[in-house]
Amino acid sequence: MSALRFLALILPLWPAAVPAQDAAGDFDYYVLSLSWQPAWCRTTGDRRGASECKPGSGIDFTVHGLWPQYERGYPEYCDTGERDPSRRETQAVSDLMPAGLALHQWRKHGRCSGLSAADYYAALREAARSVAVPAPFDDLARDITLPPAVVEEAFTEANPRLSPDGVTVTCKADALHEVRICLTRDLAPRDCAPDVRRDCSRPRLLMEKIR
Structure with missing residues (x-):
């Protein structure tokens, strides 16, 4: 039997390679989104009839998540005890x-932090509290x-510890x-890795008024 014919017979039986599972607690820094x-509200919330999109809600920035990050790439859906x-x-x-978003953020990102759910949410709250929303974005009419x-630049001016690359x-x-802000594992400001830095290449963007 030729070598090529032998390979053709055995390769379908060879077990497929399984990607390595990201490990909880193995990451370099956080991104606060x-x-x-x-x-x-315009793209999603209005269609869902979200109460937070009603006129007079007065909401500017909301927390999307606190994401463990590698210096290149990021872990997700980690195994954790x-x-x-x-x-x-x-x-x-x-x-x-x-x-519902809090549960999703835990499953996708929080499990990779190496923290308990309670400690992950506490870290998320601390990270959000550490960042000031610049005026006039907090009352955009x-x-x-x-x-x-x-x-x-408005965020770095309102938060002097943030660097332009952070x-x-x-x-x-x-x-x-x-707006994404990079933080150390201890939630101190740091520079973002190159793959996190601005992905918006438009010369200008729209900020719609607060409802």
């Missing part, structure tokens, strides 16, 4: 994000368009989507 609520959060624990952070760099803007279509 803040979503611009008016844009989320920690239990999933209870409904009470997810509802306890409802001032930061809906309970009309639609504006501006360069992404202006949004980043905050990055993302956009969807022509609108601001998120």
Whole structure:
């Protein structure tokens, strides 16, 4: 039997390679992701009839998540010995994000932190509390368009410990989507790795007024 014919017979029986599972607690730093609520309402919330999108809600940035990050890439859906959060624990952070999102963030990102669910949510709360939203973004009364760099600079001015490379803007279509801030494992500001830095290449983006 020829070598090629032998390989053709045995290769279908060879077990497929299984990607290595990301390990809980094995990461380099965090990314705190803040979503611009008016844009989320326009693209998603209005269609769902979300109560937080009603006129007079007054919401500017909301917490999307706190994500463990490698210097290149990121872990997700890690195996962990920690239990999933209870409904009470997810509802306890409802001032930061809906309970359903809190559970999703735990499953995708929190399990990779190496923390318990309670400690992960505590870290998320501490990270969010450490970042000041620049004026006038916290009371934006009309639609504006501006360069992404202006949004980043506003955050570094409002948060002097942030470096220009420690905050990055993302956009969807022509609108601001998120501001992402890089933090050490101890939640101190640090520079983002190159693959996290701004992915919004538009010269200007829309920030819709707060409802």
